[in-house]
Amino acid sequence: MRNEDEIWRLVEGRKQEYIGLSDRVWGMPELCYDEHRSCAEHTAMLEAEGFRVTRNVADIPTAVMGEAGEGGPVIAILGEYDALPGLSQEAGVMEPRPVAGETRGHGCGHNLLGSASLLAAAAVKDWLKANGLPGRVRYYGCPAEEGGAAKGFMCRDGAFDDVDIAITWHPAAFAGVMEPLSLANTRIDFSFAGRASHAAAAPHLGRSALDAVELMNVGVNYMREHMPSDARVHYAYLDAGGIAPNVVQATAKVRYLIRARNLQELNGLVARVRKIADGAALMTETAVTTKVVSAVSNLLGNTPLERAMQANLDRLGPPEFDEEDRRIAAGFQATMTEEDIASSWRRVGLEQRAGVSLCDTVVPLDRNGAPMIGSTDVGDVSWKVPTVQARGSTYAIGTPGHSWQLTAQGKLPAAHKGMVHVAKVMAGTAVDALRDPALIAAAKEDHRGRTGGRPYQSPLPADAKPALDMSR
Structure with missing residues (x-):
């Protein structure tokens, strides 16, 4: 059995539990630093999986870390679960229709983000045990990406000090390696x-x-x-x-x-x-x-890790969406502008093809696109340790970020398929690093070259504390 087949089988075998986790978190949208129920769901899953759980990471009540394995390198897989204000929307409905009594919504797909990352970490845990190899996998449940910079506080306070590499992803229209560009x-x-x-x-x-x-x-x-x-x-x-x-x-x-x-x-x-x-x-x-x-800091890339992740994507191929998935996605596309759809193709550097509503290809590495440059607290992790991000295809091509359309697609079968697909990509990349010390060494050398060998310096003032009440 090929190495990637084994880890992908482990992901596939437990996907229903994590689809359930994603849907539960979708149904309890919580804002920056207020993700108490969502964090509790992730913590319960970590405990059920047998991870060694650390709560209140960096004195943040909604940050949690689970570790499995012994000795060897430490692979961190990062998840998120915060929602956004003003993006409440009924699932699967192709017109603006907020959920009664709810103003918040998962308009950035973080319900999927955390669930896929935890699924990947659980599969790597089982892979380590089955193969009897040294190494540790950690799942970091990171709150407040939408403006709270929780990972920045976690980095500043030492939560990643002994990590060798970090892996994460973000929901998107296409599958590929995320460009290491942010402000x-x-x-x-x-x-x-x-x-x-x-x-x-x-x-x-x-x-x-x-x-x-x-x-x-x-x-x-x-x-x-x-x-x-x-x-x-x-x-x-x-x-x-x-x-x-x-x-x-x-x-x-x-x-x-x-x-x-x-x-x-x-x-x-x-x-x-x-x-x-x-x-x-x-x-x-x-x-x-x-x-x-x-x-938050800007993102740093890491060429060896990006190539390893791309190799997993190329072997795996794009998500296996069916005709019903594409029909529903086309219905959502009808609520978007032509500019929305064209921008989505342009962002990944692919030529637009008419009638394509869902990703059917893997974006090649180093494709010269016009990515949307926002900001993310993953940037601080990338200055601290070698870091790589995947782009996971979970919604219709053209869907605007932070929109009701994105919220509405968060529980669709296509979103679930994209979530499981990217969990396989992350788990495969982690296993490659655990099996190949040279990959970790190359990633660290690349990181030293980008940072000039200087230690991470937090952009946060020394006396700054997480704004735990910022959503209230």
């Missing part, structure tokens, strides 16, 4: 304090914190012309000072999300935004204080 970012709350007064009788006695926030936003908008083209700045009002227009607002708060290609560029951009905030406070005679909520 470093930070979220900073700017709180302005002024002086309240009667807005009509004594406006001259007031100092408006809301004016300060608005002036800051104007200043940042003017800055956009003079920053790197691939940098991004977004903001959201957290406190506009109240609902009474006849009172000069004494307090106001805005959260800024600042992104740049790497940490050096990010630090420079953050310094400029801070100066603009100081200027807004000076103009309005208010005071400004800041709090860093989160920060």
